[in-house]
Amino acid sequence: MKKKKRQRVCIFVFLLAVAAILVPNIIISSYGRYCFDRLEKTPPAYCAILLGTSKYLRGGNRNFYYKYRIEAAVKLYASGKCRKIIVSGDNGTKYYNEPKAMKEDLIKAGVRKVDIISDYAGFRTLDSIIRFKKIFGQQRGIVVSQKFHNERAVYIGRAYGIELYGYNALDVGIRSGLKTRFREILSRVMCVLDVKLLHTRPRFLGKEITI
Numbered sequence: 001m002k003k004k005k006r007q008r009v010c011i012f013v014f015l016l017a018v019a020a021i022l023v024p025n026i027i028i029s030s031y032g033r034y035c036f037d038r039l040e041k042t043p044p045a046y047c048a049i050l051l052g053t054s055k056y057l058r059g060g061n062r063n064f065y066y067k068y069r070i071e072a073a074v075k076l077y078a079s080g081k082c083r084k085i086i087v088s089g090d091n092g093t094k095y096y097n098e099p100k101a102m103k104e105d106l107i108k109a110g111v112r113k114v115d116i117i118s119d120y121a122g123f124r125t126l127d128s129i130i131r132f133k134k135i136f137g138q139q140r141g142i143v144v145s146q147k148f149h150n151e152r153a154v155y156i157g158r159a160y161g162i163e164l165y166g167y168n169a170l171d172v173g174i175r176s177g178l179k180t181r182f183r184e185i186l187s188r189v190m191c192v193l194d195v196k197l198l199h200t201r202p203r204f205l206g207k208e209i210t211i
Contacts, residue, residue, distance in 0.1 A: 011184060023192075028191065035147055036168060042167045046141075048144055050069060050086065050102055050145075051069070052098030061167060065146060072103050073111075074111060075108065076142065079166070084117060087187075089120075089128075089129075119132075127203055128153075129164070130156070131205070136191055138172070142166070144169060145166070150167075152188060159196075
């Protein structure tokens, strides 16, 4: 009897753990309805937010997540779907500055310098999206990243009252992006906890900035 009871407890704990992973992922995936692959279907907004990542991988190779996000942001801007772009990312040290790299590459691609705003405190997606509203005063916008990332960003934004849409950058193949995809599964669990239970705040806020 004790053995059977232990087995039932183990099965219950296992199912609970599976549900704890599956449910947040299903919830966030449902926000894909606000994310678009095609420009003509993407609702316009005054301001877009480009989410940061490293330009190069640890071995020095080009990071295609970064490359495709830059290309998507340029297309969005050139099409007139947005007038301003906030580049939001990690600026943890003087040797690592995501917003600076993104701004430089956007300018090289034809985006006017005056239309690019740097957010140096976008240490993670939640920080970037909440600051989009709290610091930069945006109630509506377009987030630019890969679809799986956009879904999470849009979930956060709409939870905080932002009419946020996603414009999906080209994705990286499963083989090259397997580690990122696995990390995303766990990130979604943490995201729902941050938003619904922990009510996590950005690491830094500060004074409002008019754009």
